[in-house]
Amino acid sequence: MADTAAPGRTLGMGEVVPVTGRAAVTAPFGAALVAAAQRDSRIVGLSADLAKYTDMLPFRDAFPDRFFNVGMAEQNLVAVAAGLAKVGLLPYATTYAVFASRRAFDFMAIAVAHSGAPVRLFAGLPGLTTGYGGTHQGIDDLALMAAIPGLAVIDPCDATELAQVVEAGLDHDGPIYCRLMRASVPRVLDPDAYRFAMGRARQLRAGSDLGLIATGLMTERALDAAETLGRQGLSVGVLHVPCLKPFDADAVVQFASGVRAVVTAENHMAQGGLGTRVVEALYAAAIQRPLHRVGLPDRYIECGSLPYLQDRYGLSTDRLTQAALAFARIHCA
Numbered sequence: 001m002a003d004t005a006a007p008g009r010t011l012g013m014g015e016v017v018p019v020t021g022r023a024a025v026t027a028p029f030g031a032a033l034v035a036a037a038q039r040d041s042r043i044v045g046l047s048a049d050l051a052k053y054t055d056m057l058p059f060r061d062a063f064p065d066r067f068f069n070v071g072m073a074e075q076n077l078v079a080v081a082a083g084l085a086k087v088g089l090l091p092y093a094t095t096y097a098v099f100a101s102r103r104a105f106d107f108m109a110i111a112v113a114h115s116g117a118p119v120r121l122f123a124g125l126p127g128l129t130t131g132y133g134g135t136h137q138g139i140d141d142l143a144l145m146a147a148i149p150g151l152a153v154i155d156p157c158d159a160t161e162l163a164q165v166v167e168a169g170l171d172h173d174g175p176i177y178c179r180l181m182r183a184s185v186p187r188v189l190d191p192d193a194y195r196f197a198m199g200r201a202r203q204l205r206a207g208s209d210l211g212l213i214a215t216g217l218m219t220e221r222a223l224d225a226a227e228t229l230g231r232q233g234l235s236v237g238v239l240h241v242p243c244l245k246p247f248d249a250d251a252v253v254q255f256a257s258g259v260r261a262v263v264t265a266e267n268h269m270a271q272g273g274l275g276t277r278v279v280e281a282l283y284a285a286a287i288q289r290p291l292h293r294v295g296l297p298d299r300y301i302e303c304g305s306l307p308y309l310q311d312r313y314g315l316s317t318d319r320l321t322q323a324a325l326a327f328a329r330i331h332c333a
Contacts, residue, residue, distance in 0.1 A: 017306050022186045022220075025159035029122060029180055030058035032163035033092055037063055040170055042090040046070060048077040054094035054124045055182045074099040078107035078121070085117040092169065094180065097123035097138025101145055101177075112175045113151045119176070120169040126155070126179035126216065127267030127296070128310055134300030138179075143272030145177040146245045152198060153244040154178040155216035155266075155274075158188040161242060164196035172198055179216060188220045199246030203255060207237030209332040210324060211259035211289075213252065215241045215274045218265040218294075218315065225321040234328055241274060249281035256282055261290040261331035263324045267315060270295030290331040294323055 025031075037043040037059065045059040045067045060067040070076045074095050081091035100108070100123040112119045126138045146153045152174060156162040162185065165178050194202070204219070205226050214222035219240045226236035239255040241248065256262050256278075264275040275293035282289060296313055310316045314323060 019184050019186045022188065024184045024186050025163075026184055027055040027058060027182065028159035028163045028185050029094075029166060029182065030055040032166035033059045034062045036166055036170060037066065040090065042088065044068065044084055044089050044091050046077055046081050046084075046091055046093040048072060048074045048095040048099065050095055050124070053182065054096075054122065054180060056094050059092075074104040075107045078104045078119070079111050081119045081121070082107070082111040082115070082117045085112075085119050086115070090118055090120070090170070092120045092122065092166070094122045094124065096136065097126045097141040097179065098136055101138060101141035105144060105148075108145070108151065108175070108177070109148045113148045116150060116174050118172070118174065120166075120178065121176065122178050122180040124180045124182055128301060128313065128315055129181075129217070129267070129306070131304050131306055131309060133303040137301055139269050139296050139301065140272065141177075141179070142244050142266075142268050142274070143276075150174055152176045152246065154242055155244060155268075156181065156196075156242055157216065157219040157240055159185040160187055160189040160191045160194060161196050163191075164194075165242075168196055168198055181217070186220060188223065196242060199243050199248055201239055201241040201243070201248040201251035201255075203237065203239050203251070205236070205238040207235040207259060209235040209260055210328045211237045211239065211255055211262045212265060212324060213239045213241060213255065213262060213274070213278055214265040215244065216267050218267050218320070221315070221317040221320050222265050224317045225324055228321050229325060229328070232325070234325075234332065236324070236328075244274060244277060247277050247281070249277075249284070252278055252281045253285040253287055256287055256289050259289070261292075261327060263292045263294060263327055265294040265320055268295055269298060271298060290327070292323065292327045294320055
């Protein structure tokens with residue numbers, strides 16, 4: 001998701017930051033779900049009155065008899081999805097990350113995960129992708145959902161990976177929580193060369209000085225930062241970790257072993273998400289590397305324009321590049 005837009009205005013509900021400098025795909029989740037449903041009659045779609053804002057409309061229009069709007073009742077959304085799963089259907093449900101992870105947490109834990117119901121919950125407005133303040137910014141969802149036993153937790157990088165996660169949901173044995181990017185979504189990964197695999201990380205760039213480990217939209221920014229730092233004489237590698245759970249600790253350890261210092265980057269609180277899991281993996285493997293975590297602070301974020309907020313809290317490409325360069329000057333000199 002691009003980090004440039006008119007800096008002075010908070011976007012309205014449904015408005016998106018335009019993608020610049022990269023190819024983009026419109027509504028990749030909706031398109032992928034329609035394509036999957038054409039092949040698999042088990043698929044049903046559900047929304048908690050947010051179909052327009054979670055790209056569920058293409059599915060609703062293509063399969064009106066297989067779409068259910070439960071209204072503004074996220075606990076019911078999850079409970080209905082669990083019930084449909086238990087009679088042999090394959091529910092794909094959408095709402096906002098804050099509602100999925102906070103309001104419906106117990107329903108995900110008990111109605112879905114406790115019985116292993118194959119519910120696929122796709123959550124919009126993850127992290128700092130809306131200027132609507134702490135009530136709508138899902139800054140803690142990865143930590144919350146990863147605490148539920150048996151629940152896969154995914155933060156896709158781009159349109160390519162989001163569509164592939166939809167496809168992977170056809171065969172995964174168990175429930176899935178996936179962050180959702182909507183409307184115009186950048187294409188960072190080559191769909192002919194990249195293939196999402198549950199629980200697997202992928203090294204996207206080799207390097208020997210600094211290693212950037214990123215998830216979600218921060219992977220695009222890590223790649224851009226690595227390119228800039230490379231022009232300044234640093235050898236920077238990038239490891240993309242789409243799955244917070246199952247977590248590919250082996251790939252993280254192998255990647256970190258080949259660099260002198262590590263920076264993690266996530267669109268989430270710096271505690272409890274990707275950075276915390278990387279620290280735990282390196283500690284368990286007795287790998288010692290200087291490590292800096294780029295993520296959101298332990299506080300609710302105010303309302304404002306996305307470029308302003310993301311830059312203020314260190315998630316913009318420029319701020320990530322600056323943080324990585326400052327850290328590398330200390331530990332990779």
